[in-house]
Amino acid sequence: MKRQIVLGLALSALAAPAMGATAPSAVSFAEGAVAGSLTGTAGNPEEGMKVISDRGLGNCVACHVISAMPDVAFQGNVGPTLDGAADRWSEQQLRGIVADAKKTFDGTIMPSFYKNEGYIRPGDAFTGKAAEGELAPLLTAQQIEDVVAYLLTLKE
Amino acid sequence: MRILAGTCALAAFALSGLSAVADPADDTLVVNGEIQMITHTDKAPDYIDGLSEQYSGWHFREADTRVMQADDFDNPGMLGVEAATEVWNAVDGSEGKACASCHEAPESMAGVRTQMPSFNEAKGEMYTMEMYINECRAERMGAEAWDWDSSDMVNMTALISSVSRGMPMNVAVDGPAQSYWEKGKEMYYTRYGQLELACSNCHEDNYGNFIRADHLSQGQINGFPVYRLKDAKLSSIHNRFKGCIRDTRGETFKPGSPELIALELYVASRGNGLSVEGPSVRN
Numbered sequence: 070m071k072r073q074i075v076l077g078l079a080l081s082a083l084a085a086p087a088m089g090a091t092a093p094s095a096v097s098f099a100e101g102a103v104a105g106s107l108t109g110t111a112g113n114p115e116e117g118m119k120v121i122s123d124r125g126l127g128n129c130v131a132c133h134v135i136s137a138m139p140d141v142a143f144q145g146n147v148g149p150t151l152d153g154a155a156d157r158w159s160e161q162q163l164r165g166i167v168a169d170a171k172k173t174f175d176g177t178i179m180p181s182f183y184k185n186e187g188y189i190r191p192g193d194a195f196t197g198k199a200a201e202g203e204l205a206p207l208l209t210a211q212q213i214e215d216v217v218a219y220l221l222t223l224k225e
Numbered sequence: 226m227r228i229l230a231g232t233c234a235l236a237a238f239a240l241s242g243l244s245a246v247a248d249p250a251d252d253t254l255v256v257n258g259e260i261q262m263i264t265h266t267d268k269a270p271d272y273i274d275g276l277s278e279q280y281s282g283w284h285f286r287e288a289d290t291r292v293m294q295a296d297d298f299d300n301p302g303m304l305g306v307e308a309a310t311e312v313w314n315a316v317d318g319s320e321g322k323a324c325a326s327c328h329e330a331p332e333s334m335a336g337v338r339t340q341m342p343s344f345n346e347a348k349g350e351m352y353t354m355e356m357y358i359n360e361c362r363a364e365r366m367g368a369e370a371w372d373w374d375s376s377d378m379v380n381m382t383a384l385i386s387s388v389s390r391g392m393p394m395n396v397a398v399d400g401p402a403q404s405y406w407e408k409g410k411e412m413y414y415t416r417y418g419q420l421e422l423a424c425s426n427c428h429e430d431n432y433g434n435f436i437r438a439d440h441l442s443q444g445q446i447n448g449f450p451v452y453r454l455k456d457a458k459l460s461s462i463h464n465r466f467k468g469c470i471r472d473t474r475g476e477t478f479k480p481g482s483p484e485l486i487a488l489e490l491y492v493a494s495r496g497n498g499l500s501v502e503g504p505s506v507r508n
Contacts, residue, residue, distance in 0.1 A: 191418060195472065200476070
């Protein structure tokens with residue numbers, strides 16, 4: 070019972086935003102999209118792939134099927150398949166969706182990955198205890214960029 | 226393959242396009258060849274907005290898990306029932322009494338589980354089965370109260386549930402129960418934790434879907450206490466609620482807290498009409 074069963078989103082080990090990264094509260098959304106890079110450093114699609122599939126990181130496959138990752142077992146279907154995501158959305162839109170999907174899809178079940186306030190009873194990761202101090206977003210700014218870089222490879 | 230009814234599931238289907246929507250298993254449960262279980266109804270009670278049909282969590286488990294529940298010799302939860310039967314008959318506490326001294330055989334409790342939690346008039350508050358048991362222990366037997374999640378307590382709730390198996394859940398939601406019910410309902414739709422997920426996000430909008438390897442059920446509590454194969458023990462309702470809130474990266478509530486008592490009443494009412502199954506088997 071001590072392990073989380075569902076969404077293994079662990080707090081990113083390095084909570085402090087990287088030098089020069091846009092802070093979660095400073096990200097500006099235009100109709101859900103985020104125009105510029107959050108870090109100024111190009112995203113790395115291979116890192117993004119890890120973040121997406123790792124239970125301890127983004128664990129996006131908890132809810133999404135990605136056919137390009139056949140080795141990742143047990144992909145969930147709470148959300149739509151991400152196959153062809155890059156055909157449907159621009160880089161800016163994908164950045165916005167990954168950073169805070171609620172800005173694109175009102176009331177969506179998809180968690181907001183680059184946000185760190187406004188929660189009801191936030192916990193200290195998966196311990197069930199109250200969070201203390203300032204919360205880190207679920208993913209770092211660079212991880213968001215890495216995920217976006219990977220999503221941009223999903224074309225049909 | 227049946228299409229899972231319920232607007233939520235259909236909406237998910239439309240959104241997910243090609244994703245498979247996994248049905249609850251089309252199966253019926255008869256325990257020991259004689260207890261007919263109502264594990265599915267075509268209509269949830271009128272006061273439940275978000276559900277059309279009701280399904281027991283049993284429908285969402287694998288075939289081998291479902292089969293284990295059909296025979297008491299295969300149901301590992303029945304070991305807890307056996308252990309509690311001994312305790313039922315054992316004298317404990319300063320008054321020299323056993324449960325059996327006042328309640329005779331455990332079968333005298335038939336129907337009790339269908340009404341739990343219920344408003345305790347004498348105490349003026351909502352009582353779960355655990356609270357009634359501890360009231361008897363502390364005030365009538367002069368024995369120590371059991372911890373909410375102790376094996377003695379969970380086993381005893383399994384015994385008392387087992388004699389109601391097959392009977393439909395029927396908790397009261399009006400009168401003095403109403404304010405608890407309202408509070409529980411509000412909690413059910415509150416998006417807790419850093420993942421901002423409400424019970425309804427998983428168990429109302431997405432039952433039948435998979436979240437990673439987990440086949441989401443409606444989160445009904447007619448099967449409690451449940452024997453969880455991965456923990457190899459019986460688990461209480463509040464323990465399950467706590468686990469689900471923890472999984473939202475949220476700060477949990479304590480078993481026995483006023484919040485979880487209210488939530489229990491509300492969730493129980495979502496299952497009014499489904500048979501008592503406890504102790505059931507889940508993964």
